[in-house]
Amino acid sequence: MRSFRLSLELEYALIALVVLTLVISIQFDGTSLGLGLSVPRVIAGILCIVFIPGYLLVSAFFPTESSLNIPQRLALSFALSLSMPPIIIFILDGISLPIQLQTILVSVTLLIGIVGAISLFRRWLTPLDQRFLWGLPPIQPSTSRRSIDNVLWIGISIGALLLLGVIGAVILLPEPNASLTEFYILSETGVAASYPNEIMPGASIRFQIVIDNQEAQPMRYDLNIENGDQTIYAADGLEVARGERFQRMVEVRPVDFSQQTLLVFRLYRSGEAVAYRTLRYWIRILPS
Amino acid sequence: MIERAPTPISFPIRWFLIAIIALALVNYTYLILRTGGALSENDTLALTAAMLSAQEAESILNAPRPYSHGMNYPAFLLEFVELTGLSVKTIQTVILPLVFAIFLPIVAFVTYREIAQSDIVGLFAAFLLFLQPDFLWVTWRGSHEKITWTLVLVLFFVFARTFRLRGQLRTMFSYIAVFYLVALGMINTNMFFSSSFIVAVVLTFLAGRVILAYLERKNTDADKPLIDLHLQRLIYIAAVCLLLVYITIFYLYPPARNSLLSFDRIFDSVSALVFNVDPVADSNGVNPYSYVSTTWISPLTYLALTSFSWLILGTAALTWLVVMWGFWRRRLNVRQNDTLLFLCLAFAAFSIQVVLSAFIDLSGSIGANLQVRLFTPVMLFGVPLAAIGIVTLIKRLHLPPQVRIAAVLVAMLAFLYFEFAAVSKASNEPMLSNKWIFTTQPEQATAIWLHRYGAGGTVWTGVDERYSTDLSVISALQTDDVSKQMVLYFASSLNTDYYIWSELERVRWIRLNLYMPNILLSSRHLIYDNGSTQIYRRPALTIYQN
Numbered sequence: 124m125r126s127f128r129l130s131l132e133l134e135y136a137l138i139a140l141v142v143l144t145l146v147i148s149i150q151f152d153g154t155s156l157g158l159g160l161s162v163p164r165v166i167a168g169i170l171c172i173v174f175i176p177g178y179l180l181v182s183a184f185f186p187t188e189s190s191l192n193i194p195q196r197l198a199l200s201f202a203l204s205l206s207m208p209p210i211i212i213f214i215l216d217g218i219s220l221p222i223q224l225q226t227i228l229v230s231v232t233l234l235i236g237i238v239g240a241i242s243l244f245r246r247w248l249t250p251l252d253q254r255f256l257w258g259l260p261p262i263q264p265s266t267s268r269r270s271i272d273n274v275l276w277i278g279i280s281i282g283a284l285l286l287l288g289v290i291g292a293v294i295l296l297p298e299p300n301a302s303l304t305e306f307y308i309l310s311e312t313g314v315a316a317s318y319p320n321e322i323m324p325g326a327s328i329r330f331q332i333v334i335d336n337q338e339a340q341p342m343r344y345d346l347n348i349e350n351g352d353q354t355i356y357a358a359d360g361l362e363v364a365r366g367e368r369f370q371r372m373v374e375v376r377p378v379d380f381s382q383q384t385l386l387v388f389r390l391y392r393s394g395e396a397v398a399y400r401t402l403r404y405w406i407r408i409l410p411s
Numbered sequence: 412m413i414e415r416a417p418t419p420i421s422f423p424i425r426w427f428l429i430a431i432i433a434l435a436l437v438n439y440t441y442l443i444l445r446t447g448g449a450l451s452e453n454d455t456l457a458l459t460a461a462m463l464s465a466q467e468a469e470s471i472l473n474a475p476r477p478y479s480h481g482m483n484y485p486a487f488l489l490e491f492v493e494l495t496g497l498s499v500k501t502i503q504t505v506i507l508p509l510v511f512a513i514f515l516p517i518v519a520f521v522t523y524r525e526i527a528q529s530d531i532v533g534l535f536a537a538f539l540l541f542l543q544p545d546f547l548w549v550t551w552r553g554s555h556e557k558i559t560w561t562l563v564l565v566l567f568f569v570f571a572r573t574f575r576l577r578g579q580l581r582t583m584f585s586y587i588a589v590f591y592l593v594a595l596g597m598i599n600t601n602m603f604f605s606s607s608f609i610v611a612v613v614l615t616f617l618a619g620r621v622i623l624a625y626l627e628r629k630n631t632d633a634d635k636p637l638i639d640l641h642l643q644r645l646i647y648i649a650a651v652c653l654l655l656v657y658i659t660i661f662y663l664y665p666p667a668r669n670s671l672l673s674f675d676r677i678f679d680s681v682s683a684l685v686f687n688v689d690p691v692a693d694s695n696g697v698n699p700y701s702y703v704s705t706t707w708i709s710p711l712t713y714l715a716l717t718s719f720s721w722l723i724l725g726t727a728a729l730t731w732l733v734v735m736w737g738f739w740r741r742r743l744n745v746r747q748n749d750t751l752l753f754l755c756l757a758f759a760a761f762s763i764q765v766v767l768s769a770f771i772d773l774s775g776s777i778g779a780n781l782q783v784r785l786f787t788p789v790m791l792f793g794v795p796l797a798a799i800g801i802v803t804l805i806k807r808l809h810l811p812p813q814v815r816i817a818a819v820l821v822a823m824l825a826f827l828y829f830e831f832a833a834v835s836k837a838s839n840e841p842m843l844s845n846k847w848i849f850t851t852q853p854e855q856a857t858a859i860w861l862h863r864y865g866a867g868g869t870v871w872t873g874v875d876e877r878y879s880t881d882l883s884v885i886s887a888l889q890t891d892d893v894s895k896q897m898v899l900y901f902a903s904s905l906n907t908d909y910y911i912w913s914e915l916e917r918v919r920w921i922r923l924n925l926y927m928p929n930i931l932l933s934s935r936h937l938i939y940d941n942g943s944t945q946i947y948r949r950p951a952l953t954i955y956q957n
Binding site (some may be wrong): 145149164165168169171172173180181185186195198199201202203205206207208209210211212213216219221222223224225228231246247254303304305306307308309313314315316317320325337399400401402403404407 | 428452464466469471472473482483486487489490491493494495496497506512514517518520521522558561563568569576581584588589592593595596597663852855856860861864865866869894908909932936937938939940942943946948950951956
């Protein structure tokens with residue numbers, strides 16, 4: 124006994140609406156909430172991949188109410204949907220069509236359309252009293268079980284809301300950046316290789332020094348390059364906006380002429396005595 | 412064995428089913444949050460890379476780096492990425508676990524309900540399944556296994572469902588069509604698992620024939636039990652599935668054929684088909700039997716976290732013995748308990764495969780993780796057997812009310828403990844496990860930097876594959892051109908162009924009581940520092956090095 128039943132027309136209209144939402148949100152590259160992501164597209168996309176094709180196929184195979192109950196229908200719908208991708212890919216690859224957004228969209232829409240038409244036809248032919256239709260069970264009269272149901276219902280609702288919140292946050296919010304400043308040296312050519320290895324005493328070498336500010340705020344840095352006991356390069360009060368990068372070609376002349384001399388690059392947050400980031404570089408000094 | 416009394420109307424099946432879905436959602440959400448969505452794991456990498464390769468090539472069959480065991484999961488991922496517009500990382504680590512958390516409990520419930528012919532056993536078995544750490548792990552990570560096990564469960568549901576069809580030829584054909592569509596999906600998801608599945612089906616058939624021959628030896632009736640006919644169908648199923656595997660490997664999906672032909676010996680190829688061995692595992696030379704002592708802080712911890720699995724396996728084995736004894740002594744009627752007999756046969760078949768694969772593992776003849784791969788199907792069929800045993804026992808015990816309250820309290824405490832153990836084991840809880848499966852944001856930033864500015868070459872990434880896995884994913888995301896990607900090393904392969912050292916790695920070395928590589932790193936150029944992670948570069952020793 125069911126208190127409410129979804130008509131066949133409404134059910135297929137809802138499915139068509141989901142597919143239409145997917146097509147429109149992709150074709151118009153719809154963005155919502157100003158977050159550069161189409162929420163309707165995500166929801167419609169998930170439904171069109173993991174549920175709708177299988178559901179329609181199950182409806183085509185089992186149009187009567189008595190053949191399967193709702194959990195069985197859901198389980199088979201999911202499994203059959205998971206089995207569909209290879210068929211689509213075989214067809215697309217088989218006729219040498221590129222597998223990309225448009226071809227996938229067209230093939231999934233076509234698949235849903237064809238299977239949907241077959242299932243609609245089969246269910247239409249099934250006598251109304253035997254036809255499977257979505258329904259809600261009647262509201263139970265008050266019993267001692269009702270309080271347990273209420274507790275379960277409240278608990279599960281809270282859990283579901285929390286989880287939806289988590290899912291929504293993960294999908295919608297941009298990934299939080301760790302508070303970090305990237306400090307690095309590149310060779311003259313701008314790669315992390317081909318650095319100068321050896322120089323004559325008194326000669327200079329060139330590096331690109333980069334400070335990438337991924338902190339949550341604008342930063343002010345001081346930069347020192349030391350060799351031996353001396354500071355051979357200093358640049359104070361380097362303002363770098365949040366998400367911006369400071370890049371400078373620096374030419375330094377080592378003053379320590381040991382066979383192996385060390386250049387130490389120290390980056391300070393302005394006003395602090397302890398280095399925030401440190402790099403070091405070994406240079407071989409050739410005999411003069 | 413199972414009482415066939417209908418479930419009382421007042422029994423809130425739908426609420427219990429929703430509660431199990433909620434449990435699954437809580438478990439997967441915990442796992443996602445525990446790793447911060449930064450799961451760094453081999454299978455996730457392999458399948459993500461295969462999907463990216465296919466996306467770049469705009470073809471699955473002609474992708475330069477295909478997933479050789481099957482194309483379903485990369486194809487499924489590709490569809491997902493294209494249609495939803497989400498990043499593959501978000502889909503792999505967040506969306507898919509949550510989608511499966513909603514549907515997988517329903518699949519498990521309907522399958523177990525159909526096999527046990529009992530709502531309560533079906534619900535209880537589905538509940539137990541989501542407390543099983545290995546099942547949680549394989550269905551959470553970005554591996555094909557979440558699809559594979561879903562399809563396996565559905566195949567058994569459809570097969571068991573047909574036991575109830577008598578004289579309904581048209582409906583039977585519908586189920587057969589659904590069965591082979593799902594089977595095709597499973598074969599294309601992982602054809603090596605599928606072939607081992609077929610072997611299990613054949614074993615089920617053979618064991619069933621032997622048992623039925625014994626049970627029916629004195630039966631002179633022409634009317635044979637229907638289970639006999641159903642078991643005969645298993646051999647047709649095996650034959651058709653084998654044909655599908657053959658066509659897929661040798662005609663439809665060439666990468667699988669190449670993978671199969673890459674084995675040096677015929678024996679290895681046959682073993683791959685029978686036991687689902689991964690040739691990659693062979694080259695690593697990892698011994699899963701000594702693995703436990705190195706990957707957990709102590710063997711006792713591992714035992715405590717996996718106690719639920721052993722308990723379930725023990726209970727399932729005991730139930731199996733009782734049930735088979737019941738059949739043997741004719742206390743259980745084959746005609747009335749056909750699905751139960753089928754469940755016992757399937758459990759035995761997969762268990763035999765695990766035992767054989769463990770021997771092959773130890774012999775060292777082929778890959779090293781066969782028993783690990785085949786453990787999940789044993790659990791899939793062990794769980795309903797254990798549920799049947801426990802439910803039957805509870806029904807037969809007539810406990811006084813006070814003892815009943817105490818038993819409920821003990822059960823609740825046990826649930827809390829097993830829930831803690833399940834999520835701890837599945838997430839490789841860093842406080843308990845030495846095998847960490849996540850990376851930090853500074854490490855990810857470092858990986859991106861290295862791929863932007865690094866000049867190719869070799870990179871040392873730490874004590875094990877944790878970080879190199881992540882770096883490989885980023886590498887695959889940055890470029891699909893293999894020649895531009897870096898060669899990653901870990902452990903003792905220290906002679907590399909770049910070395911990455913992080914705070915997290917330092918903590919791991921302390922945990923593992925390893926000597927820090929300070930001396931090695933002090934003679935290298937320190938070219939990158941983000942506070943938590945540093946990159947070192949080896950100095951050029953000759954004018955020919957850059």
